[in-house]
Amino acid sequence: MSLLEMKxxxxxxxxxxxxxxxxxxxxxxxxxxxxxxxxxxxxTLMKILYGLYGPDEGSISIxxxxxxxxxxRDAIRKGIGMVxxxxxxxxxxxxxxxxxxxxxxxxxxxxxxxxAASPLxxxxxxxxxxxxxxxxxxxxxxDKNQLVVDPDAPVEELSVGLxxxxxxxxxxxxxxxxxxxxxxxxxxxxxxxxxxxxxxxxLKAQGKGIIFISHKLDEVLDIADRITVVRRGKVxxxxxxxxxxxxxxxxxxxxxxxxxDVDNPPASPGDVVLQVEHVSxxxxxxxxxxxxxxxxxxxxxxxxxxxxxGNGQSxxxxxxxxxxxxxxxNIRLAGQDVxxxxxxxRREAGIAHIPEDRHRFGLLMPFSLADNMSLGRHHRPPFVNxxxxxxxxxxxxxxxEAIAExxxxxxxxxxxxxxxSGGNQQKAIIAREMSGKPSLLLASQxxxxxxxxxxxxxxxxxxxxxxxxxxxxxxxxxxxxxxxxSDRVGVIYKGRIIKTFDIKDTSKEQVGFYMMxxxxxxxxxN
Amino acid sequence: MRKPxxxxxSILSLLAPVFGFVTAxxxxxxxxxxxxxxxxxxxxxxxxMTTSSASRFGTVVSQAIPLYIxxxxxxxxxxxxxxxxxxxxxxxxxxxxxAIAGIYLKLPSIIHIPVVVLFAMAGGALWAAxxxxxxxxxxxxxxxxxxxxxxxxxxxxxxxxxxxxxGFTGGESLEPQTKAIQSTALFGKLNGFFQALGWKIxxxxxxxxxxxxxxxxxxxxxxxxxKTRYGFDVRAVGTALDASHFAGIRIGRVQIGTFLMSGxxxxxxxxxxxxxxxxYYTYEIAAGVGFDGIAIALIGRNNPIGVVFAxxxxxxxxxxxxxxxxYVGIANSVSYVITGLMIxxxxxxNEVxxxxxxxxxxxxxx
Numbered sequence: 001m002s003l004l005e006m007k008x009x010x011x012x013x014x015x016x017x018x019x020x021x022x023x024x025x026x027x028x029x030x031x032x033x034x035x036x037x038x039x040x041x042x043x044t045l046m047k048i049l050y051g052l053y054g055p056d057e058g059s060i061s062i063x064x065x066x067x068x069x070x071x072x073r074d075a076i077r078k079g080i081g082m083v084x085x086x087x088x089x090x091x092x093x094x095x096x097x098x099x100x101x102x103x104x105x106x107x108x109x110x111x112x113x114x115x116a117a118s119p120l121x122x123x124x125x126x127x128x129x130x131x132x133x134x135x136x137x138x139x140x141x142x143d144k145n146q147l148v149v150d151p152d153a154p155v156e157e158l159s160v161g162l163x164x165x166x167x168x169x170x171x172x173x174x175x176x177x178x179x180x181x182x183x184x185x186x187x188x189x190x191x192x193x194x195x196x197x198x199x200x201x202x203l204k205a206q207g208k209g210i211i212f213i214s215h216k217l218d219e220v221l222d223i224a225d226r227i228t229v230v231r232r233g234k235v236x237x238x239x240x241x242x243x244x245x246x247x248x249x250x251x252x253x254x255x256x257x258x259x260x261d262v263d264n265p266p267a268s269p270g271d272v273v274l275q276v277e278h279v280s281x282x283x284x285x286x287x288x289x290x291x292x293x294x295x296x297x298x299x300x301x302x303x304x305x306x307x308x309x310g311n312g313q314s315x316x317x318x319x320x321x322x323x324x325x326x327x328x329x330n331i332r333l334a335g336q337d338v339x340x341x342x343x344x345x346r347r348e349a350g351i352a353h354i355p356e357d358r359h360r361f362g363l364l365m366p367f368s369l370a371d372n373m374s375l376g377r378h379h380r381p382p383f384v385n386x387x388x389x390x391x392x393x394x395x396x397x398x399x400x401e402a403i404a405e406x407x408x409x410x411x412x413x414x415x416x417x418x419x420x421s422g423g424n425q426q427k428a429i430i431a432r433e434m435s436g437k438p439s440l441l442l443a444s445q446x447x448x449x450x451x452x453x454x455x456x457x458x459x460x461x462x463x464x465x466x467x468x469x470x471x472x473x474x475x476x477x478x479x480x481x482x483x484x485x486s487d488r489v490g491v492i493y494k495g496r497i498i499k500t501f502d503i504k505d506t507s508k509e510q511v512g513f514y515m516m517x518x519x520x521x522x523x524x525x526n
Numbered sequence: 527m528r529k530p531x532x533x534x535x536s537i538l539s540l541l542a543p544v545f546g547f548v549t550a551x552x553x554x555x556x557x558x559x560x561x562x563x564x565x566x567x568x569x570x571x572x573x574x575m576t577t578s579s580a581s582r583f584g585t586v587v588s589q590a591i592p593l594y595i596x597x598x599x600x601x602x603x604x605x606x607x608x609x610x611x612x613x614x615x616x617x618x619x620x621x622x623x624x625a626i627a628g629i630y631l632k633l634p635s636i637i638h639i640p641v642v643v644l645f646a647m648a649g650g651a652l653w654a655a656x657x658x659x660x661x662x663x664x665x666x667x668x669x670x671x672x673x674x675x676x677x678x679x680x681x682x683x684x685x686x687x688x689x690x691x692x693g694f695t696g697g698e699s700l701e702p703q704t705k706a707i708q709s710t711a712l713f714g715k716l717n718g719f720f721q722a723l724g725w726k727i728x729x730x731x732x733x734x735x736x737x738x739x740x741x742x743x744x745x746x747x748x749x750x751x752x753k754t755r756y757g758f759d760v761r762a763v764g765t766a767l768d769a770s771h772f773a774g775i776r777i778g779r780v781q782i783g784t785f786l787m788s789g790x791x792x793x794x795x796x797x798x799x800x801x802x803x804x805x806y807y808t809y810e811i812a813a814g815v816g817f818d819g820i821a822i823a824l825i826g827r828n829n830p831i832g833v834v835f836a837x838x839x840x841x842x843x844x845x846x847x848x849x850x851x852x853y854v855g856i857a858n859s860v861s862y863v864i865t866g867l868m869i870x871x872x873x874x875x876n877e878v879x880x881x882x883x884x885x886x887x888x889x890x891x892x
Contacts, residue, residue: 014885321772344774353772361772364765371758376773379755388755418884 001064003028003209004049004178009058011044018044020233021058026178026209031200033212033224037253037451038422041233042213046180050082051075062178081171082180087163091156095149099170100134134173141172145202159516160308161192168199179203180211185219187309187477190512197223215452216480217246229253254453262459265467266504267487270299271334273471274320274440279329281315281495289315291495293329297440297471302462304474304486305497306511312495313475314356317444320473321346321353333440347376352438354429356445356475358422362429365418369410370399372417373432398435406431407457423454430461441465444475459485479515483508493517535883542879543825546872547839553871554864558856567854575849576842584720584727586841587737592795592812594740594837596819598747599650599791601828605751606784607764612657612672613792614816615679616650618809620793621800622683623649625704625807626691628711628800635710642711642801643739643794650793651786653679658785662778668785676816683809693806703808713802734802739794747791748830760784792816821869827876843868 004026011019019041026032036042047053049060051069059066062078069075075082089098135151142148147165155163164184171179185193200210200223214220220227221241228238229252236252250258274297281290290312297303305313318324320331323342331338333349341349355361363372374383374395382394399413408427410420417425426446433441443462447455462485466472476482482489489506490497491514499514558568577583596613603610610616624646633641657671693705713735717727727733751757762770763780771777799811822840826833847861 342774342776343772344776347774355772360766361768364762364769366765367762375762375769378758378773384755389753390755390758416884 001028002026002061003030003063005061005064006045006049007059007061009045009048009055009060011048011053012056017233019048019055022230022233022235024228024235024238026211028207028209029204030225031204031210031212031223033214033220033227034230035214035217035220035227035249035253036230037453038449039451040230040253042230043182044233045230046082046182046211046213049075049080049178049180076171076174076176079175079177080180081174081176081178083164083167083171083182083184085182085184085186087167089155089163089166092154094152094154095158095166095169096131096135096138096151098155098166099138099173100131101170103174104129104131104134138169138173141169144206145169145172145199147199159192160187160310161189161195164188164192164196165199176208178209178211180213182213183215184212185214185216189308189515190479190508191516193219217249218480220249221246231255250452254451258452259456262463262484264463264485267298267301267466269301269487270469272296273299273334274473275330275332275335276316276320277330277332279316279319279331280327281319281324282327283315288327289495290319293492293495293497295490295497295500297473299439299471300466300469301488302466302472302474302486304476304482304489304503305492306476306479306482306489306515307492308515309477311492313444313492315495316492317353317356317442317473317475320440321351321355321442344379347436350437350439351442352433352436352440353442354426354433354444354446356448358425358429363417363425366416368414369403369408369417369420369428370396370413372428373399373402373413375432377436402431402435403428406434406461421451421454423450423457426450426458427454430458434461434465438470441470441472442475443472445477446474447476447478447481479508479512483511491515535886538883539876539879542875543835543839543872546868546875549871549875550864550868553867557860557864558850558854561856561860563854563856568850568856571849571853572846573849574853576845580726581728581731582845584717584725584731584733586838586845588732588798589844590837590841591736591740591798592815593818593822593840594833595736595743595791595795595797596815597822597826597833597837598744598830599788599795599816600819600823601826601830601833602747602751602760602791603784603788604823604828605764606760606781606788607767608658608661608781608784608788609669610654610657610672610785610788610792611669611820612654612675612679612816613788613795613819614814615672615676616653616789616792617795617816618679618683618811619653620646620648620650620789621796621811622686622691622807623652624793624797625707625800628707629691629693629705629807631711632708633710638708638710639713639735643797646793646797647790648793651790654785654789654792658782658789661785662781680809683807687807687809691807701808701810703804703806706806707801711801712805713797715802732798732802734798736794736798736802739797743791743794744830744834750787751830756780756783792819795819825869825872825876839868840865 002025006022006024009019009022022041022045024045034042044053048055051071051074060069061067067078069078090101138151147169149158149162149165155166184196188196203210212224221244224241226238226240227244227249229236229249231253276293276295279290279293280288283289293316295303305316307313319326321343326339333351338346338349359365364375377383383391385391396413403410403413406427408431409424417428446458446462450458462472474482474485486503488500488502489511490500491511493515494517498517501511555565555568558565575582576586599613600610624642627645628642631638631641653675657668657675660666660671661668687704688702691704693703716733716737717729717731720727720733751761759775759780762775763777767777795815796811800807818840822833822836825839826836843861843865847858850856850861851858
C-alpha cells in the first residue's frame, strides 16, 4: 500500500508542459527526495499535491483511494502538510499561537462550562479562544519528535532553525501524514541540518512519509531512501539511494555531465584592496545591525562571509556598495576613504556588485537585455555621445559581445530581462559587472535560484576574477559555496565578525558551529 | 527572424485599445437601446458631430490640443515613477504666469509669444517644485502634496484674479478676469495654412499656435525619453527604483527633474483657451483637464505617440456626447458614463495584453 501515489500527472500551462505524465509515489516511513533544476516541474507537482493547481490529467491516491484535492485546506484535511521555503509564520505571535493559528479550538474542551447547555458550548467553541487542550497536544508532539521549542517565545525571537521547527509542529498539529519540505536546508547551518535530519528519522519511525525537495545532493544522499530526478517536466529516473552518486544525479538533472568539484587554486594575495575598519551601523529603527566590523581583502583573494541569513550580511554589502550613514568606522578602497562617495562614484572607483536580489537590485526587468548590460556605465562613452544622447548601436554591440563571452542564453539582446531564466539573468549581471574592470567584486548570494549548469559557470567566473587579481567579497547562505570558493572565511553573527579562518585551517563543521554564535562554547572547547 | 516577432508584439499591444474602444462602443449602443432610443440614430448623431465635415473633425482636433498637453505632462511624470496628480494646479498657475507675461511685458510679437510660452512653463514648474522638493528631500508622498497644491492653486488664482490682477471693468462680462492680454502675445490661427493645404475647415475652429506648441512638446518628450541618457534614467527610475540606485543613477535628481518637466508641460495646457480663445485669464478656464490627462496618459501608455490617439479619443468622445445630446436627446451624463467605461475597459485590455505578451516572450526565451 502506498501512502501517496501521483500517477501520470500532466499539467500544461499555455505553451509549456510543466508536468508531463509524472508519476511519483511515497511509502510510509520513507524519505523520498525530489530533485531537479529550477523550472523542472518540482514546484508544479507539489502545488498540484497541495491543491493549488488542478492537474490536467492523472490521478492522486492516498492510501490507495483516489482523491481530489480542491485547495490547500482540503490537502491539509487529507493529511498533507507543507513546510515552505519561506516560513509562513506571524513574527509577533508566540510559538503556540502560530501553531494553533486557524485551528485554535481544535483541542478545546471548555471544561469550565461542561455543565452548560450544549448550544452554549457550541457558541463558546466558536467565540472563546481556549488553547489549553492545544498546549497539551503541542507538548506531546514536541516530546515525541524531539522538536523542542519554548512554546511561549515570540517567533521573531527564534533562530531560523527553531522557526522551522515551529513550521513542522504546525503541520503535525494538523495531523499531517505526508510531509513536504521545500528546500528546508537552504537556510540552515550544518548543525541545524543534522537536527532536522534527526527529526526526519523520528518521523519515519512513526510511519510518516516525507517528500524532500533539495538542490544539495550531499544531503539528498545522506537522508533520502529513494531519489526521483525530474527534468523539463518529466521524471527521468526514480532510484534507491544505494548506488546513487552525486555526479550521477547531477548528470540526470542537467542532461549532461557536470563538473561538481571547483578547481580553485590557493590565492596569491597582492596589495590590500578593501579595508573595512571598525564599521558600526544602525538600521532605521536604531537597532545595531553591524558592530565594530573589521577586515581586509587583498587583490586576488576571495573573502567569504559565512552566517545565518539576517545577521548583518546585507547591511555589510550595502555599506560597501552604497553611501549609508555609518555610526562609526571607515571603508577604504585602495587606501582611499570612500565613505563620502555615492553609488556611482564607488562604481567608478572600481567596486562591482552582484546584488543578493537580482530582480530588485540588479536588473531593470522590463528593459531589454541590451539596456541592462550597459546599465551603470550607460552614462559614459561609448554608450552616450557628448550631447548625452544614447548610442543605441554601441549599447547593442557591447551587449552582443558580452552575451557571447559570458554564454548568456537568449534569442537576442532585444529580449526583456524578465524573459530570461534566473541563471541567465545572473550571467548577464556578472558579464556587466566584470566588464567594468573592477578592483573589488561584491558577490552576494551569486548562485541563489540558479541551476547547476549556471552555478558551475558562475563559480568559474568568480575564480577567474580572482586569478585576474580582483579582490572578492563573497556572501552566501550556502556554506558549501563559501567553503569551496573562499580563501579566508569570516563568520558573522548578530552584526559582528566573531571569527576569521584561513580556509585550509578549518572545516565546514567548525564554521557552522560559529555561525550559531557559540563563540564562548567554542573557546571553552578549545 | 528577429524583426517579425518584435512586430508581432507591437501589433498585439496596439490591439488592446482597439478592442477596448470597440467593446465600449457596443456597451454604448446597449445603453442607448436600454434607454429606449434608436441605436442607428445614435451612431448617425455621433458621426455627424465628429466627422461629417472638415470643421467638425477640426473641432475634434482642436479640443484634443489641451488634452494632449495634459496627457504628456502626466505621462512624463508617470514614466519616471512620479505620481504627479497636481497637473491641474500646475496648469492653473502656469496659465496665470504666462498671462501675466502676456499682459505686462512689452515685446514684439515674434519674441512675446515664445516668452509667454516659457513663462507658462516656468509657472507650472514652479508649482511642481515644492511637491518635488518635499518628495525627494523630506519623503512626503507626492500624491498628497500635489492634491493639496491643486486646491491651493485654485484659490490662489481666484484671489489673484479677483484682487491684485483684476481687470474687471464692469463692461459686458461679469466674469472676474485679468486685464486683456496684449495683442503681441495673442495666438493666431493656422486655419489659413490648413485651408491652403486643401483642408476646408471653417474659420471658427481653433487650430492655433498651441497646436505647434503641442507638436513640439510631444517631440521633445519623445526625444528626451527615448534618445537621451537623461530619459533612460527617468525610465529606469520609473521602472525599478532599487536597481536604478545600485546602478549609480542619482534618483533624487532624476525625480526632481521629472517633476519639474511634468509641471512645465502642465503649464502649457491653458495656452489655447487663454491666448487664442479668451485673450485674458480667468480662474473659470476649463476645470478638470489636468485630471483628464491622467486617464489620457494611462490609455496612451505614457507614450507621447500613444497619447496623441488617446487625446483624440477623448476629444472624440466629448464631441460624440454633444452629438447624442443635440440630435438624439440623450443626456450628456450618459456619454460620461461611456467615457469612464471605455477607460476602464482599455486599461484592463492593456494589462491583459501586457501579461500575455510577457508570457509569450518568456516562452520564446525558454
